[in-house]
Amino acid sequence: DTEVTQTPKHLVMGMTNKKSLKCEQHMGHRAMYWYKQKAKKPPELMFVYSYEKLSINESVPSRFSPECPNSSLLNLHLHALQPEDSALYLCASSQDPRGSYNSPLHFGNGTRLTVT
Amino acid sequence: AQKITQTQPGMFVQEKEAVTLDCTYDTSDPSYGLFWYKQPSSGEMIFLIYQGSYDQQNATEGRYSLNFQKARKSANLVISASQLGDSAMYFCAMREVFTGANSKLTFGKGITLSVRP
Numbered sequence: 001d002t003e004v005t006q007t008p009k010h011l012v013m014g015m016t017n018k019k020s021l022k023c024e025q026h027m028g029h030r031a032m033y034w035y036k037q038k039a040k041k042p043p044e045l046m047f048v049y050s051y052e053k054l055s056i057n058e059s060v061p062s063r064f065s066p067e068c069p070n071s072s073l074l075n076l077h078l079h080a081l082q083p084e085d086s087a088l089y090l091c092a093s094s095q096d097p098r099g100s101y102n103s104p105l106h107f108g109n110g111t112r113l114t115v116t
Numbered sequence: 117a118q119k120i121t122q123t124q125p126g127m128f129v130q131e132k133e134a135v136t137l138d139c140t141y142d143t144s145d146p147s148y149g150l151f152w153y154k155q156p157s158s159g160e161m162i163f164l165i166y167q168g169s170y171d172q173q174n175a176t177e178g179r180y181s182l183n184f185q186k187a188r189k190s191a192n193l194v195i196s197a198s199q200l201g202d203s204a205m206y207f208c209a210m211r212e213v214f215t216g217a218n219s220k221l222t223f224g225k226g227i228t229l230s231v232r233p
Contacts, residue, residue: 033221042207042223043161056220088159101149101211102168105221107161 003027006091006108014116015081021111023074023091032074033105034066035090043090049074081115088112119143120208120224127229129198136183137193137227139208145169147213150191151221152182156204164206167191195229203231 004025013019023032031050035043048056049068063085065077074091092105121140129135141150152164167175167182175182183192195202208224 040205040226040228042226045220048220090159090161092161101147101213102166103149103211104151104163104166106163107153109158109160112159 004091004093004106004108006089006111008111009109010112010114012114012116013078013081015083017081018077018079020078021076021089021091021113023076023108024072025093025106026072027093027095027106028071029093029095029106030071031094031096032068033092033094034074034076035092035107037088037090037110039088047076078113081113083115086113086115118224119222120210122208122224122227124227127227129195129202129229129231131200131231131233132197134194134196135198135229137195137206137208137229138190139192139224140188140190141208141210142189143210143212145212149211150182150184151209151211152180152191152193153207153209153223154202154204155207155226156201161207165193198231200231200233203229205229 007022033048034046037043045058046060047066052068063080067075088110090110091108094105095103119142148169150167154162165175165177165180167184174184179196181194205226205228207226209221
């Protein structure tokens with residue numbers, strides 16, 4: 001079983017809706033990530049939080065808004081999405097964000113998002 | 117330029133046989149880590165194995181081993197005694213320390229492995 005929990009597993013939303021994706025980890029990791037993955041493609045990094053502060057934003061449109069309320073939780077708020085935003089959204093965490101190149105990312109099972 | 121290259125479009129292997137999935141990488145950073153992940157059709161991304169740039173020995177984890185050839189910048193994954201449950205997409209990935217943002221994990225395009233009974 002994965003130690004990173006994502007909810008919901010599936011989400012269908014209209015372009016005018018507001019929804020949130022949630023991610024939780026209890027491994028004491030201090031770096032958390034959001035990735036977007038299209039079918040048969042590699043994951044694309046969206047955001048990185050390091051010690052609860054946003055450290056990387058990969059030029060993601062403002063209709064995606066991340067939030068890290070504490071070291072265990074990561075949210076992704078969605079508003080006014082487009083159909084092309086339909087994808088698998090993966091949350092991940094890693095032990096030490098300070099240049100730990102030997103620290104693997106641990107991923108959740110993802111949220112399959114469909115925008116209609 | 118691509119940092120991680122996985123050129124095999126799709127691989128097939130007979131159950132119980134071994135298979136090698138290729139990965140080459142490009143970095144000028146002396147310190148880096150190489151990772152392999154498995155992604156079944158259900159979507160979860162499963163960490164399999166890690167190799168550090170300074171590691172003298174090839175990494176092994178159960179049926180997974182990594183054939184690390186630093187001079188050639190290759191880090192091929194070897195799966196021994198393939199099982200039907202090994203059918204999935206496999207991603208090679210790299211983290212660097214000094215170049216770029218050190219928190220980023222860069223993925224290759226992935227390889228689809230199908231295990232035949």
